[in-house]
Amino acid sequence: xxxxxxxxxxxxxxxxxxxxxxxxxxxxxxxxxxxxxxxxxxxxxxxxxxxxxxxxxxxxxxxxxxxxxxxxxxxxxxxxxxxxxxxxxxxxxxxxxxxxxxxxxxxxxxxxxxxxxxxxxxxxxxxxxxxxxxxxxxxxxxxxxxxxxxxxxxxxxxxxxxxxxxxxxxxxxxxxxxxxxxxxxxxxxxxxxxxxxxxxxxxxxxxxxxxxxxxxxxxxxxxxxxxxxxxxxxxxxxxxxxxxxxxxxxxxxxxxxxxxxxxxxxxxxxxxxxxxxxxxxxxxxxxxxxxxxxxxxxxxxxxxxxxxxxxxxxxxxxxxxxxxxxxxxxxxxxxxxxxxxxxxxxxxxxxxxxxxxxxxxxxxxxxxxxx
Numbered sequence: 103x104x105x106x107x108x109x110x111x112x113x114x115x116x117x118x119x120x121x122x123x124x125x126x127x128x129x130x131x132x133x134x135x136x137x138x139x140x141x142x143x144x145x146x147x148x149x150x151x152x153x154x155x156x157x158x159x160x161x162x163x164x165x166x167x168x169x170x171x172x173x174x175x176x177x178x179x180x181x182x183x184x185x186x187x188x189x190x191x192x193x194x195x196x197x198x199x200x201x202x203x204x205x206x207x208x209x210x211x212x213x214x215x216x217x218x219x220x221x222x223x224x225x226x227x228x229x230x231x232x233x234x235x236x237x238x239x240x241x242x243x244x245x246x247x248x249x250x251x252x253x254x255x256x257x258x259x260x261x262x263x264x265x266x267x268x269x270x271x272x273x274x275x276x277x278x279x280x281x282x283x284x285x286x287x288x289x290x291x292x293x294x295x296x297x298x299x300x301x302x303x304x305x306x307x308x309x310x311x312x313x314x315x316x317x318x319x320x321x322x323x324x325x326x327x328x329x330x331x332x333x334x335x336x337x338x339x340x341x342x343x344x345x346x347x348x349x350x351x352x353x354x355x356x357x358x359x360x361x362x363x364x365x366x367x368x369x370x371x372x373x374x375x376x377x378x379x380x381x382x383x384x385x386x387x388x389x390x391x392x393x394x395x396x397x398x399x400x401x402x403x404x405x406x407x408x409x410x411x412x413x414x415x416x417x418x419x420x421x422x423x424x425x426x427x428x429x430x431x432x433x434x435x436x437x438x439x440x441x442x443x444x445x446x447x448x449x450x451x452x453x454x455x456x457x458x459x460x461x462x463x464x465x466x467x468x469x470x471x472x473x
Contacts, residue, residue, distance in 0.1 A: 105244065105285040105312055107132075107344045107365075113458040117336050117363035120453035123344050125191040125243040126283045127183065130158045132344065132365040133453075135356065135446045136193060137439055138373065141166050142186050145373055146431040147439065149188055155439055159191040161368045164237055165200035169219050169226075173239045181241025193368075194242040196233045198249040198268075198289070198317070199349070210250060212267065230274040238281045246315065247275040249289045254322040261293035269305040276309055287313035287346060294323050296334055303338045314339055315346035316364075320355075329358055336362045352471060353382065353445055357462055360449055372442045376434035379423045382441040386470035390434070395420040408440035 104126065111120040123130040137144045137152065140163040144152060152160065162182060167173075179185045182192055200217075208217035214229030233248035249268040252261050268291045279286045288306035292298030306314055316335065319328050332347070339345050346366035347359050356367055372382065379390045383403035388395075390402075398416035410419075410433045422430035452461035 104281070104283055105344075107313070107342070109341075111454045111456070113361075113453045114456055115459045116361040118360050118449075118453050118458050119363060119365070120450050121344075121365060123365070125159075125285070127189065127191045127243050128158075130191055131450055133356075133360045133446055133449055134158055134366055135442050136161045136366065136368040137442075138368055138370045139163075140370075141170070142182065144435070144439075146377065146435040147373075149186070151432075151436055152439075155436070155443055157190075157439070157443060159193060159243075161193045161195060162240070162242065163197075163200075164194050164233065164240070165197035165228075167194075167240065168197070168236050169221055173236050177239040181239070183241060191243040192241075193244040194237045194240055194246065195348075196237065196246040196248040196289075197228050198233075198246070199251050205253070210267075212270075214248075215250075230271040231278045234275050234278050234286070238279070238284055242284055244313065245279075245281075245284045245286055247272045247286060247288050247311070249291055249317060251291070251318045251321065252293045254293065256293050258293075258295050258298070261291075261295055261298055265291040265293075265298050265302050269302060269309075272306060272309055272311075276311065285312045287311055287315050287344075289315045289317040289348070290335070291318050293318060294327055294331065296331060299331060299335055300338060303335060307340065313344045313346060315348050315366075317348045319347070320350045320369075325355070332359055332362045332364070339363070353442070353465075353469065354471060356442075356445070357449070357465070360453075361458065361462075372438035373435050376438040377431045379430075379434065381419075381434055382438050385468050386472065390416065390420050390423050392420075402437060403441075406437070406441065407444075408437050410434075410437040410440075 106124045109119045109121040121132045123132055137157055137160045139160045142162050176182060176185050208215050214227055216227050218225055230248040237245035248271050250264045252264045272288050288311040290299060290302045292302045344365045347364045349369055351369055381388050381390055384405040395416040400416055401411040402416055403411050452458040
């Protein structure tokens with residue numbers, strides 16, 4: 103097996119589970135948050151900083167790396183691990199989300215997707231087979247099936263057509279997958295229509311892949327509707343395989359979805375927000391550019407143990423941001439990733455101690471999402 107997964111502990115009051123995902127480049131303790139490294143780098147974060155933060159695994163983007171520097175460059179150097187000088191596990195997405203996000207540049211058929219590069223307008227074609235071939239060239243530990251992500255809102259007819267096409271693509275992905283080192287995960291689609299989501303889960307269980315992801319969420323649908331779908335699908339998803347919720351979300355999103363048995367998460371929120379001056383603290387988000395922090399000599403978060411909070415004041419962090427200093431993005435991103443990774447570590451500990459509900463209560467007492 104290219105990966106193995108074991109559940110080590112369960113929270114008795116929820117569906118949360120604490121486990122370990124073993125890959126060829128090391129183990130990953132779950133539930134886990136994966137920083138997003140779109141172009142083979144987490145923006146503003148040298149790999150040494152990620153190692154210092156004990157980041158276990160991160161996500162790289164097949165579409166962007168295929169366009170630049172290209173699979174030939176990465177393949178000639180033995181894959182992403184050597185190219186990037188990263189020793190830990192890597193997950194690559196399939197390019198399917200870019201099919202969604204660059205709708206004006208693509209044409210979808212049963213065979214795959216023809217698209218124009220957002221860089222130079224050159225025409226390319228991605229099929230399920232091509233996506234798997236590229237990801238295997240990259241040498242990631244976990245690779246994702248090629249799928250189509252529908253927008254919100256979308257009609258049930260369009261969602262059904264798209265989901266069933268994605269399930270046919272899933273079978274094609276499995277048929278060409280031949281890497282012993284890369285685990286191929288399936289992606290559940292079906293937009294906000296529960297019967298379609300259930301059909302997608304059932305089809306992927308028949309195809310029998312080593313992991314299952316929920317895709318096409320966090321794309322504009324109401325949060326409570328997303329929560330309802332995830333809760334309803336929990337009982338249908340295999341208990342002995344890792345469950346990956348793609349592209350979600352806020353700390354409260356992560357907490358809710360961990361309680362529904364989700365094991366893996368990725369989102370650009372902590373890094374993108376950091377570069378825009380929005381920082382996560384134990385009492386909620388703050389916008390560091392606000393005038394109220396101009397003379398504030400206190401730490402960003404007195405309850406945080408990261409090097410930013412130990413050394414720099416809010417006043418200084420505000421000065422760096424409003425001055426447009428490069429180091430502002432570095433320090434802000436370091437802090438936000440520390441917050442997310444530390445948050446997930448505390449969740450894992452709480453599950454192991456069967457005290458997740460108590461942890462959630464303490465967290466919600468102080469935390470607010472308003473900024």
